[in-house]
Amino acid sequence: MAVSRGSLLNRAVRRVLRQGDVIRQAEFVTFKPKGFVAAENPPELLGRHYYEVMHLRRSLGLMTELNVKPGRSLEIGCGFGRLSPYIAEHFEQHTAVDINNWALSQASQFYPHVAFSSASATELPFPEHSFDAVITWTVLQHVPNSLIDKALKEIKRVAKSNSLLILCEATLNAATPQEDGQHTHDRFPEFYAKAFPSRSLLVSEFIGEIDRIPSMASPGRIMVFGPAS
Ligand SMILES: C[S@@+](CC[C@H](N)C(=O)[O-])C[C@H]1O[C@@H](n2cnc3c(N)ncnc32)[C@H](O)[C@@H]1O
Numbered sequence: 365m366a367v368s369r370g371s372l373l374n375r376a377v378r379r380v381l382r383q384g385d386v387i388r389q390a391e392f393v394t395f396k397p398k399g400f401v402a403a404e405n406p407p408e409l410l411g412r413h414y415y416e417v418m419h420l421r422r423s424l425g426l427m428t429e430l431n432v433k434p435g436r437s438l439e440i441g442c443g444f445g446r447l448s449p450y451i452a453e454h455f456e457q458h459t460a461v462d463i464n465n466w467a468l469s470q471a472s473q474f475y476p477h478v479a480f481s482s483a484s485a486t487e488l489p490f491p492e493h494s495f496d497a498v499i500t501w502t503v504l505q506h507v508p509n510s511l512i513d514k515a516l517k518e519i520k521r522v523a524k525s526n527s528l529l530i531l532c533e534a535t536l537n538a539a540t541p542q543e544d545g546q547h548t549h550d551r552f553p554e555f556y557a558k559a560f561p562s563r564s565l566l567v568s569e570f571i572g573e574i575d576r577i578p579s580m581a582s583p584g585r586i587m588v589f590g591p592a593s
Contacts (some may be wrong), residue, residue, distance in 0.1 A: 441503025445471025485515040516559040
């Protein structure tokens with residue numbers, strides 16, 4: 365899908381504005397309350413959230429045709445859990461982890477039916493082949509280059525072979541050289557595809573509805589990987 369210059373500019377401006385919301389936590393970054401989901405005002409926030417949920421549900425809907433069991437799902441980097449209940453409605457048991465304890469306490473209060481716990485993408489406290497789906501939504505883009513392979517290995521380890529992987533991550537600026545202190549690391553979809561060589565990349569698209577709203581931009585590229593062959 366083509367992305368307009370305006371949309372690229374918006375994304376760059378948004379990044380600069382969001383630096384103030386970033387907190388460094390050991391080798392990772394997390395956010396102050398307003399920084400988890402970037403939006404200038406309530407209409408933008410609700411519009412963005414609506415279209416993200418729509419695409420997330422559409423991606424999860426692929427489970428049926430792929431014969432993926434609705435057993436256990438894992439959401440890595442759930443923030444304050446705004447997407448967790450939508451994932452939970454597709455599975456018997458949904459587990460969501462993050463490194464930010466403030467966000468997890470908010471999430472537990474709002475969505476008591478989801479099991480929230482503190483863990484890093486790079487060290488998932490779950491046995492291998494535990495989950496029928498693993499979801500990251502604008503999370504791996506915040507994992508530094510030195511640790512991204514470790515995080516992807518962990519995802520592969522905890523996912524069942526007959527599982528769905530759904531990532532929504534920044535990719536647009538993957539060709540741009542990285543700057544010191546940068547907290548978002550855009551990576552090509554091919555980079556993620558290489559990490560899951562036995563899976564097909566079934567969906568690779570931006571959220572066009574958000575890109576078409578003046579002043580807004582898709583938070584990332586949705587990449588859905590099917591079961592391992
Ligand atoms: C941009 S927020 C997105 C939150 C949520 N997925 C959403 O869309 O509302 C990125 C989240 O990733 C979390 N995060 C960053 N590094 C992480 C890591 N290594 N393991 C788990 N979560 C991480 C942050 O704490 C933050 O909650």
